[in-house]
Amino acid sequence: MIEASVTLNQIAKQVGVSPRTVANALGRRVPTRYARSAARAEEIRRVAREMGYRPNEAARATATGRFNTISLIIGSQFGDAGCGYLPHAMQHGVNVAAHDAGLLVSMAALTDEELVDDSSIPHLLRRWCSDGILMNYAVRMPPHVAELLSSYAIPTIYMNVKRDTDSVHPDDEDMAHQATRRLIQMGHRRVVYLGPIDAKQVDYPEFHYSGAARAAGYTRAMTEAGLMPLPVDDASLWGAHLATLHWSEVKAHRPTAVLTYGGDVALRAMHAALAEGFSVPRDLSIATFDDHERRGCARQPFTGMMLPFEQVGREAVAMLQRRIAGPDKPVASVAIPGTWYEGATCAPPS
Numbered sequence: 646m647i648e649a650s651v652t653l654n655q656i657a658k659q660v661g662v663s664p665r666t667v668a669n670a671l672g673r674r675v676p677t678r679y680a681r682s683a684a685r686a687e688e689i690r691r692v693a694r695e696m697g698y699r700p701n702e703a704a705r706a707t708a709t710g711r712f713n714t715i716s717l718i719i720g721s722q723f724g725d726a727g728c729g730y731l732p733h734a735m736q737h738g739v740n741v742a743a744h745d746a747g748l749l750v751s752m753a754a755l756t757d758e759e760l761v762d763d764s765s766i767p768h769l770l771r772r773w774c775s776d777g778i779l780m781n782y783a784v785r786m787p788p789h790v791a792e793l794l795s796s797y798a799i800p801t802i803y804m805n806v807k808r809d810t811d812s813v814h815p816d817d818e819d820m821a822h823q824a825t826r827r828l829i830q831m832g833h834r835r836v837v838y839l840g841p842i843d844a845k846q847v848d849y850p851e852f853h854y855s856g857a858a859r860a861a862g863y864t865r866a867m868t869e870a871g872l873m874p875l876p877v878d879d880a881s882l883w884g885a886h887l888a889t890l891h892w893s894e895v896k897a898h899r900p901t902a903v904l905t906y907g908g909d910v911a912l913r914a915m916h917a918a919l920a921e922g923f924s925v926p927r928d929l930s931i932a933t934f935d936d937h938e939r940r941g942c943a944r945q946p947f948t949g950m951m952l953p954f955e956q957v958g959r960e961a962v963a964m965l966q967r968r969i970a971g972p973d974k975p976v977a978s979v980a981i982p983g984t985w986y987e988g989a990t991c992a993p994p995s
Contacts, residue, residue, distance in 0.1 A: 651696045656693050717750055720783075738962075778794065778799060820952075820982070821858070832993045926992040927992065930991040934952055935951065951983055960979055
């Protein structure tokens with residue numbers, strides 16, 4: 646037998662207040678600065694729980710126009726659904742922030758064809774009863790996706806993408822600047838950067854903005870210190886580059902430190918350096934950008950900048966809430982600072 650739902654009138658009668666007062670208390674619309682009002686509201690909520698009250702979410706959505714659900718869309722980087730880069734820390738940040746805000750999160754991996762279809766995303770939002778979108782599509786996003794979402798007035802925040810508005814991403818240029826300065830402060834004067842260095846890459850959708858941003862931060866720190874930037878465009882060149890240096894030039898001319906674009910490049914650089922007979926960090930310091938997931942895979946943990954992916958996920962949810970509240974008001978993009986972590990691959994030059 647199905648039990649009848651507890652109503653606001655029944656709770657009001659039990660507590661001895663009006664149904665409007667009950668509705669305000671259950672909707673958290675009571676000023677908490679007044680102790681008496683706060684105490685009464687808490688009593689109403691306690692009685693409601695004891696009576697087995699469950700809010701009618703359908704009625705609430707009808708009244709407010711909100712479903713308290715957001716959608717996380719993972720794009721396809723290489724033509725197959727589900728290939729969008731979504732670090733576990735970023736997803737965790739989204740889940741925690743959504744939970745704290747009383748929101749549900751739905752997730753879907755869409756192909757490029759589905760993303761640019763005029764009816765695909767609106768259909769998904771109706772099916773999921775979603776109030777807005779977190780778009781996780783770091784590179785190769787079809788160009789009309791943003792226009793399509795804007796034309797439908799769908800509140801959207803782009804994660805790990807650099808845009809003028811409505812995006813949140815790590816502050817890659819500042820992190821590279823910090824990392825390079827730390828190496829310089831250790832006493833290193835010949836610091837090589839290994840990774841994408843062409844600033845024009847940021848203009849092309851097939852490249853992630855972070856390559857040019859990290860190269861720019863490194864170059865700025867070296868220039869500020871009066872040192873010559875020594876960029877190497879591809880980590881695969883590292884072995885040949887190092888092999889051309891003679892041992893007589895080791896102290897005076899070879900790099901004493903390298904900053905790499907990421908952990909994978911750092912690992913390749915370390916293997917090449919060890920093959921040339923160098924000891925890390927005694928002969929060569931290596932710093933990089935990494936996250937908790939990949940850092941834990943290395944036998945010799947790298948020193949460098951920790952990418953703030955969890956904070957990116959948390960901030961994305963907060964920004965989306967503001968975007969939902971003001972659909973016609975884009976929010977300023979946010980760059981999240983990273984943090985330096987000590988590993989086992991950096992030391993003052995010997």
